[in-house]
Amino acid sequence: DAGITQSPRHKVTETGTPVTLRCHQTENHRYMYWYRQDPGHGLRLIHYSYGVKDTDKGEVSDGYSVSRSKTEDFLLTLESATSSQTSVYFCAISESSDADTQYFGPGTRLTVL
Amino acid sequence: AQKVTQAQTEISVVEKEDVTLDCVYETRDTTYYLFWYKQPPSGELVFLIRRNSFDEQNEISGRYSWNFQKSTSSFNFTITASQVVDSAVYFCALSEAGYSSASKIIFGSGTRLSIRP
Numbered sequence: 001d002a003g004i005t006q007s008p009r010h011k012v013t014e015t016g017t018p019v020t021l022r023c024h025q026t027e028n029h030r031y032m033y034w035y036r037q038d039p040g041h042g043l044r045l046i047h048y049s050y051g052v053k054d055t056d057k058g059e060v061s062d063g064y065s066v067s068r069s070k071t072e073d074f075l076l077t078l079e080s081a082t083s084s085q086t087s088v089y090f091c092a093i094s095e096s097s098d099a100d101t102q103y104f105g106p107g108t109r110l111t112v113l
Numbered sequence: 114a115q116k117v118t119q120a121q122t123e124i125s126v127v128e129k130e131d132v133t134l135d136c137v138y139e140t141r142d143t144t145y146y147l148f149w150y151k152q153p154p155s156g157e158l159v160f161l162i163r164r165n166s167f168d169e170q171n172e173i174s175g176r177y178s179w180n181f182q183k184s185t186s187s188f189n190f191t192i193t194a195s196q197v198v199d200s201a202v203y204f205c206a207l208s209e210a211g212y213s214s215a216s217k218i219i220f221g222s223g224t225r226l227s228i229r230p
Binding site for chain 2: 033041042045090101102104106107
């Protein structure tokens, strides 16, 4: 199994508060991704990173920001959480850009009240 | 634009039956990759298979097999002699090679498979 951890695994927060989710990998893969999973939508890409300090937006990036200061860590921040951001968040990693296989972390269940 | 359709929202079969999960995709690229992932009740996403657009050979791995047909833009997944442990949500996904600077995968909405003992 790819060495990917996410923290926290569960979080309950209130509307308007900032939230940061962390993804940590031990595989030294260049690419990292954040997805959200909602019923009926499969997984949708929020942001991705193709190297340290190199990030770009995905399909559903509004309300989210990311940072990657080290190869192994990719942070997802909700600047001011809203109830629509209640979801399960998955981090993924891939080794190359050639449509390589993405391996997923265990997920973080976030509830915004 | 790329799109993945899994028309079967839920399937329920009795153990030992064969079951096929359908996946239809849309893409304008000639080079692309198709994937299947499994999400068991525990919630993690498990990679099952990756297939590139130039390889139409069917793939078999134990009780699992995949049928890739470019003519119908389909990449169907069959489980033979299903077992209760196969109960999960299965996602089909598509990635267009060389898209921007990372492999951005588009997922279908998933098929929930329940195997009854």
